[in-house]
Amino acid sequence: MSTGLETWNTNLLDIGPLYPFVGTEMLLTIIGIASWIIWHLIQLRMESKIYAEEDALLSDPAKLKAAMDMSNAETLAETLKAHAPKLGG
Amino acid sequence: MEDQLESLTIIFTETYYWITVVFMFLIHVGFCMYEVGASRRKNMMHTLMKNTMVIPLVTVTFFYFGWWIYFGWPNGPGITGGVLDAPWATPWSELMGAHMGGAPVSDTLTADDTMGWARINGVFWAAFLLFSWTAASIVSGAAIERIRSFAFWILAVLIGSFTWIIDAAWGWSPDGWMVQLLGYHDAYASGVIHAIAGGFALGVLIHLGPRIGKFKADGTPRNIVPHNPWLVTIGLFLIYTGFWGFYVACNIPIFDVGPAAGMDKAFFTTTTIYLTPTTTSAITFNFLMSLSGGLLMGYVISKGDAFWTYSSGLAGVIAASAGNDLYHPIQAMIIGAIGVVFAYKMHHWVERRFKIDDAVGAVAVHGYAGWLGVVIAGFVLWGYPSSMNADYAPITPWGQFIGAWIMFGVLGFLPAWIAAGILKKMNLLRIPERVELAGLDLSEYHGRYLDKADIFEAEVEEARARSLIS
Numbered sequence: 001m002s003t004g005l006e007t008w009n010t011n012l013l014d015i016g017p018l019y020p021f022v023g024t025e026m027l028l029t030i031i032g033i034a035s036w037i038i039w040h041l042i043q044l045r046m047e048s049k050i051y052a053e054e055d056a057l058l059s060d061p062a063k064l065k066a067a068m069d070m071s072n073a074e075t076l077a078e079t080l081k082a083h084a085p086k087l088g089g
Numbered sequence: 090m091e092d093q094l095e096s097l098t099i100i101f102t103e104t105y106y107w108i109t110v111v112f113m114f115l116i117h118v119g120f121c122m123y124e125v126g127a128s129r130r131k132n133m134m135h136t137l138m139k140n141t142m143v144i145p146l147v148t149v150t151f152f153y154f155g156w157w158i159y160f161g162w163p164n165g166p167g168i169t170g171g172v173l174d175a176p177w178a179t180p181w182s183e184l185m186g187a188h189m190g191g192a193p194v195s196d197t198l199t200a201d202d203t204m205g206w207a208r209i210n211g212v213f214w215a216a217f218l219l220f221s222w223t224a225a226s227i228v229s230g231a232a233i234e235r236i237r238s239f240a241f242w243i244l245a246v247l248i249g250s251f252t253w254i255i256d257a258a259w260g261w262s263p264d265g266w267m268v269q270l271l272g273y274h275d276a277y278a279s280g281v282i283h284a285i286a287g288g289f290a291l292g293v294l295i296h297l298g299p300r301i302g303k304f305k306a307d308g309t310p311r312n313i314v315p316h317n318p319w320l321v322t323i324g325l326f327l328i329y330t331g332f333w334g335f336y337v338a339c340n341i342p343i344f345d346v347g348p349a350a351g352m353d354k355a356f357f358t359t360t361t362i363y364l365t366p367t368t369t370s371a372i373t374f375n376f377l378m379s380l381s382g383g384l385l386m387g388y389v390i391s392k393g394d395a396f397w398t399y400s401s402g403l404a405g406v407i408a409a410s411a412g413n414d415l416y417h418p419i420q421a422m423i424i425g426a427i428g429v430v431f432a433y434k435m436h437h438w439v440e441r442r443f444k445i446d447d448a449v450g451a452v453a454v455h456g457y458a459g460w461l462g463v464v465i466a467g468f469v470l471w472g473y474p475s476s477m478n479a480d481y482a483p484i485t486p487w488g489q490f491i492g493a494w495i496m497f498g499v500l501g502f503l504p505a506w507i508a509a510g511i512l513k514k515m516n517l518l519r520i521p522e523r524v525e526l527a528g529l530d531l532s533e534y535h536g537r538y539l540d541k542a543d544i545f546e547a548e549v550e551e552a553r554a555r556s557l558i559s
Contacts, residue, residue, distance in 0.1 A: 018188060047237060054521075054523070058526075058527055070531065072131060
């Protein structure tokens with residue numbers, strides 16, 4: 001059983017492809033292109049779901065204002081203060 | 090390989106391109122640092138991931154179709170001929186993988202194909218690929234803090250694995266139709282990478298619109314301050330460093346131009362991508378002098394502003410790149426300085442006149458400086474041969490002017506404007522406004538912020554329980 005190369009003890013000038021399963025290149029190309037397209041579709045679904053959820057959450061003006069205060073804070077202390085005023089002293 | 094000198098030449102060339110790839114990786118590191126530094130804290134992680142994922146997406150698509158386009162489309166196709174065979178560059182070619190150069194398995198390949206391409210294909214592909222990342226990354230910076238990652242990654246593939254490599258086939262290969270008919274000369278890619286990427290970014294920005302709050306009611310732009318200027322400057326230094334790799338990757342290190350010159354003996358030299366002679370010393374002189382011209386002018390014109398001074402160093406190199414194989418170093422310096430004035434003035438005029446929010450000045454530094462660099466080369470190198478083939482058109486101002494517009498407008502701006510318009514119509518281009526206001530990291534990583542608050546609260550409670558604090 002061998003998936004490709006069987007020995008180095010031969011005339012090296014005759015050796016071509018080194019990878020296993022020579023002859024499957026077209027199949028590998030199809031798998032590669034399909035996986036690339038599928039990746040974009042999965043990512044689009046994930047991203048759309050996250051933005052839809054966050055947009056719904058932030059539709060409450062008070063929550064949006066709190067989130068803006070929090071995200072525009074320059075330091076961790078400011079972030080914590082904006083997020084949880086009771087910890088801010 | 091049996092002949093020692095031939096083996097040394099081929100394996101040196103293989104190693105040479107490999108080293109350029111490692112250097113050019115620093116361009117992407119620099120772009121990531123630059124963009125993250127230039128963004129606000131609320132958008133840092135989104136900005137980082139947006140540009141990081143350019144690496145795998147452009148890499149795989151450049152493997153699937155980009156590399157083949159370069160060799161298949163120098164004629165247009167349809168301008169000076171049809172699609173060319175490039176059996177070493179199709180994704181299913183045995184030469185697109187580990188190969189010892191022995192007899193070909195496929196009957197579409199010749200023994201000559203396999204001997205040379207087995208050693209060079211991967212590293213040459215990677216050198217071009219790193220240019221692809223750069224093209225996409227230039228666009229990335231302009232669109233930070235409001236573009237959806239999905240949209241950006243589609244656009245990144247469009248420029249990184251499709252439009253820029255078409256321009257390379259047309260104007261950055263020994264027999265591209267632009268070289269043949271226009272005498273187009275762009276040795277270090279003023280137009281081929283920079284003008285196209287700048288034009289592409291502008292096409293996206295028109296549809297994308299400015300960040301919320303960028304412009305006052307009267308149209309005056311506000312300065313959105315980088316959250317970390319040190320990261321911006323280190324990022325730009327790394328881009329300078331990677332640019333060295335970019336420059337030498339544009340050359341072929343050892344090539345016999347004797348036969349093409351009509352000599353009856355060999356003449357080995359470094360050549361440009363057009364297979365015309367140059368030297369590594371020439372481009373080292375000119376890289377540093379054009380960088381210096383850009384920095385000197387950038388400091389003066391921006392009144393010492395660090396962001397613009399650093400960016401002007403890049404713009405200086407970009408403006409001189411089209412002819413940096415042939416310019417005198419002081420010419421390169423002057424052209425670099427002129428490119429900076431043009432880029433700086435254009436950036437601020439376009440920003441105010443058209444309300445274009447180019448977050449990192451990418452359209453200016455790459456697009457305007459690159460466009461002007463191609464045009465200037467037409468005047469300074471007027472009458473120079475564009476090729477070793479005496480039948481091809483010489484370098485002229487009009488050939489370069491048309492070429493500059495093909496790069497910036499036809500292959501840069503137009504495809505981006507169309508694609509971004511389609512994405513906008515599908516409501517996939519821009520993030521929701523509430524999420525933009527709250528911050529992209531708050532949206533994607535708000536769990537981490539909550540965890541931070543939770544763990545801090547828990548620590549305070551623990552400390553109280555242990556009577557460590559009151």
